[in-house]
Structure formats: C-alpha cells, structure tokens
Amino acid sequence: MTTRDISLVALMAAVIVALGLVPAIPLSAGVPITLQSMGVMLAGLILGPKRGAAAVLVVIALVALGLPVLSGGRGGLGVFVGPTAGFLFGWVLAAFVAGFLAQVFEASEKSTLVRTVQLSGAAILGGIVVLYACGILWLAFFVKMGLVKAFWVSVVFTPGDLVKAIAAALITVQVRRAVAIERK
Amino acid sequence: MIASLARPGASLLHRTPAARKLAGLALAATVLFFVEDARLLAGAVLVGLVAARSTGATFAAIGRDLKGPALVLAVLGLVDWWLIDGTTALVVVLRLGAIALLAHAVTVTTTTAELTEVMERLFLPAERLGLLDASRAALTVTLAIRFVPLITQEAREIRAAQAARGLEGSILALAVPLLVRIVVRAETLADAIDARGFPPDRSSSGRDQETNERPRSP
Numbered sequence: 001m002t003t004r005d006i007s008l009v010a011l012m013a014a015v016i017v018a019l020g021l022v023p024a025i026p027l028s029a030g031v032p033i034t035l036q037s038m039g040v041m042l043a044g045l046i047l048g049p050k051r052g053a054a055a056v057l058v059v060i061a062l063v064a065l066g067l068p069v070l071s072g073g074r075g076g077l078g079v080f081v082g083p084t085a086g087f088l089f090g091w092v093l094a095a096f097v098a099g100f101l102a103q104v105f106e107a108s109e110k111s112t113l114v115r116t117v118q119l120s121g122a123a124i125l126g127g128i129v130v131l132y133a134c135g136i137l138w139l140a141f142f143v144k145m146g147l148v149k150a151f152w153v154s155v156v157f158t159p160g161d162l163v164k165a166i167a168a169a170l171i172t173v174q175v176r177r178a179v180a181i182e183r184k
Numbered sequence: 185m186i187a188s189l190a191r192p193g194a195s196l197l198h199r200t201p202a203a204r205k206l207a208g209l210a211l212a213a214t215v216l217f218f219v220e221d222a223r224l225l226a227g228a229v230l231v232g233l234v235a236a237r238s239t240g241a242t243f244a245a246i247g248r249d250l251k252g253p254a255l256v257l258a259v260l261g262l263v264d265w266w267l268i269d270g271t272t273a274l275v276v277v278l279r280l281g282a283i284a285l286l287a288h289a290v291t292v293t294t295t296t297a298e299l300t301e302v303m304e305r306l307f308l309p310a311e312r313l314g315l316l317d318a319s320r321a322a323l324t325v326t327l328a329i330r331f332v333p334l335i336t337q338e339a340r341e342i343r344a345a346q347a348a349r350g351l352e353g354s355i356l357a358l359a360v361p362l363l364v365r366i367v368v369r370a371e372t373l374a375d376a377i378d379a380r381g382f383p384p385d386r387s388s389s390g391r392d393q394e395t396n397e398r399p400r401s402p
Contacts, residue, residue: 001317001320002374003374003377003378003382004370004371004374006320006323006324006327006374006377007327007370007371007373007374007377008367008370008374009324010323010324010325010327010328010331010373011327011328011331011335011366011367011369011370011373012366013324013328014327014328014329014331014332014334014335015335015362015363015366017328017332017335018332018335018336018339019339021332021336035355035359038355038359042359042363046363046367054324058324058325058328059328061303061325062325062328062329064299064303065296065299065300065303065325065329066189066190066291066294066295066296066299067189067296067329068189069332074252074253075189075291076189076287076288076290076291077206077209077287077290077291078250078253078283078284078287078288078291080287081213081280081283081284081287082253082256082280082283082284083256083257083260083280084256142217143260143276143280144272144276145260145263145264145276146268149263149267149268153263167355167356167359170356171355171356171359171360171363174356174360175359175360175363175364175367178360178364179364179367179368181367
C-alpha cells in the first residue's frame with residue numbers, strides 16, 4: 001500500500017462512518033433510509049476491491065475500538081456477537097465483490113447509461129446478494145433461526161438497498177468523471 | 185475525534201488490562217453459544233447485569249445504552265416465539281442478552297487508547313506473516329478517526345448549501361461533491377504524510393517502542 005492508498009482508505013472509512021451519522025433521508029415514498037450501507041458499496045465501486053474492503057475493515061476496527069461509528073450510534077464489541085454481526089462482517093466481502101466487478105466491467109469505452117447499469121449490477125451483487133448471504137447465514141446458524149426464517153426476516157430491507165445500489169452507481173459515474181482514480 | 189463509548193471510572197473492570205477483558209469476552213461468547221439450558225443462560229444474564237452494574241453505571245444508564253440491541257432482541261424473540269416456540273425464543277434472547285451485557289461492560293470500561301494498543305499487538309503476528317504492515321495499518325485507523333468530524337462537517341455544509349437551493353433530500357447532490365472533495369483531499373494528505381517521512385524504517389520504530397517503556401533521559 002502506498003501512502004496515497006492509506007489516505008484514500010482512511011478517508012473512505014471516514015465517509016462510511018460519516019454517512020452513518022447523517023440523519024436518515026426520507027425518500028419520496030416516505031421510507032427513511034440510512035446511507036451507511038451505500039457507503040460500503042461506494043467504497044468498492046470507487047476504490048476497487050482491495051482498497052474498498054480495506055476501508056470497511058478500518059470501520060470494523062473502529063467498532064472494535066468501542067467507537068459509536070455504526071448508524072444509530074452503535075459500536076463496541078457487542079456488535080460482533082450480536083444477531084446482525086453477519087451483515088457487518090459481510091460488508092468486507094460486499095465491498096470486495098462490488099469493487100472486483102466494477103474493475104472487470106471497466107475494460108472498454110462505454111456510454112454513461114451502460115456504465116451506470118453495469119455498476120448498479122456490481123453494487124447489487126456485492127452489496128445485496130453477497131451481503132445478505134453473509135447476514136442470513138449468521139442469523140440462521142449463530143442465532144439458530146433457520147435459513148428460511150432468516151431469509152424472510154432480512155429480505156424486507158432489500159427495496160431500500162436496491163435504491164442505494166443504483167444511487168451508488170450514479171454517484172460513482174459522476175465522481176469518476178470529476179476525478180481520475182484507479183481501481184485496485 | 186469521535187467520542188468513545190468508554191466512561192471514566194476506577195472499578196475492577198476499569199483496572200483489568202484490556203487484553204484480558206477482550207480474551208474473557210471472546211471466551212464467554214464462545215461458551216454461551218453452546219449453552220442451551222435457559223436456567224444457565226439466565227444465570228449468565230445475571231452475571232452480565234452484575235458486570236455492567238459494577239462499572240458504576242446505574243441500571244437506568246445501562247438500559248439507555250442498550251436500547252438499540254434490546255429492540256433487535258425483542259424483535260428476534262418475537263419472531264422465534266411466533267415461528268418456532270417459546271423455549272427457543274427464551275434461550276436465544278437470554279444468550280444474546282447476556283453477551284450484549286458483558287460486551288457492554290468491556291466497552292464502557294476500556295478506552296480507545298487501550299484498545300488501539302491491543303490492536304497494534306494483534307497486528308504484529310499478521311505483520312510477521314507478511315499480511316499487513318502494523319504501523320501503516322495503525323496509521324490508517326488513526327487517520328479515519330481523525331477525519332470523521334471533518335467529513336461530517338463538510339457533509340453538513342453541502343447539505344446546508346443544497347437546502348438553500350431547494351435540493352434537500354437528494355442523495356446524489358450530497359454524495360458527489362462530498363466524494364470528489366474527499367478524493368482530492370486524500371492526495372493532499374498523502375503528500376503531507378510523505379513529506380513527514382512516514383513510515384519510519386523498521387529498526388528505528390522498534391527502538392521507539394522500547395524507549396516508551398523506560399523514562400526518557402533528559
């Protein structure tokens with residue numbers, strides 16, 4: 001890791017934390033959503049697999065250090081053994097997969113629309129499919145809820161996350177148009 | 185800096201070394217996952233309550249701190265009760281409740297500085313395996329802590345500017361300028377770190393750690 005990687009990773013971790021502190025934004029339908037999980041998708045999409053996952057690891061380290069960095073002011077060691085810990089650990093894999101797919105899709109010149117669709121797909125696969133797999137497995141086996149029940153309890157949150165995935169893709173396209181940054 | 189969840193105090197848990205508390209918590213959580221007896225788990229909850237209370241926090245304060253986890257637990261308990269049976273629900277709620285209380289007792293009595301020290305020690309074996317560079321990893325974590333308030337401040341400024349232009353509620357209008365500023369700032373930050381000659385070479389950083397143990401000569 002170069003010094004530039006370190007500062008990008010640290011700042012993106014700080015962005016994920018800061019997005020958790022921003023009060024929930026009401027969508028047009030009136031459903032409030034918090035922006036923290038979008039921060040995880042953005043870390044992968046903007047920084048790439050390794051640095052994106054590293055940014056999430058830094059956030060997890062901050063949680064372990066007893067800082068209230070998760071949305072709603074949660075933090076401390078209880079989070080790691082709580083029922084939703086699978087979603088927290090899943091963030092690492094989510095950022096990695098989203099970043100990896102974004103890197104794969106990067107190859108050729110494309111229209112903004114195609115790029116947005118591809119990045120949305122990357123964010124959905126990483127930030128929803130992979131993330132929910134981790135969260136649901138944790139609920140199913142550590143909380144002993146069983147796979148089917150864990151699935152239905154979790155799946156209620158997917159509509160909000162779909163919106164966030166598409167927003168993350170739109171944001172990534174615009175940010176990368178403004179500043180040159182290599183994915184790694 | 186972000187305000188830590190730790191509270192000052194002089195209780196037994198405050199005085200116990202951080203590494204020992206963390207090891208104890210990990211052990212307790214592991215053991216509790218294998219306990220299925222509701223009476224034993226109720227005992228564990230009692231131990232958790234005593235531990236949390238021994239930090240000097242009143243039960244009202246503990247309740248306030250654990251409101252979020254309690255809500256999640258209540259939902260989980262209800263789901264289990266509804267879909268499986270009352271006994272399973274009770275076991276799950278007692279187990280996770282006990283762990284939450286114990287973890288809270290450790291979190292409240294351990295400062296960020298103590299935990300950072302433990303974390304650096306945990307980084308060392310990974311460094312020997314060539315997985316990461318302990319000093320760089322520690323710097324990254326410290327930088328993130330340092331930059332959260334600045335980013336929150338910038339986010340607030342951007343939102344205020346949007347509100348003035350009637351753009352309230354647009355996630356795109358907040359995140360795009362925020363992230364562009366962040367990436368540009370990362371470049372400046374990297375230059376500043378490089379200019380100060382970080383990281384120090386391995387041999388000298390090792391000596392620095394040793395001298396911290398002894399009083400410095402004038």
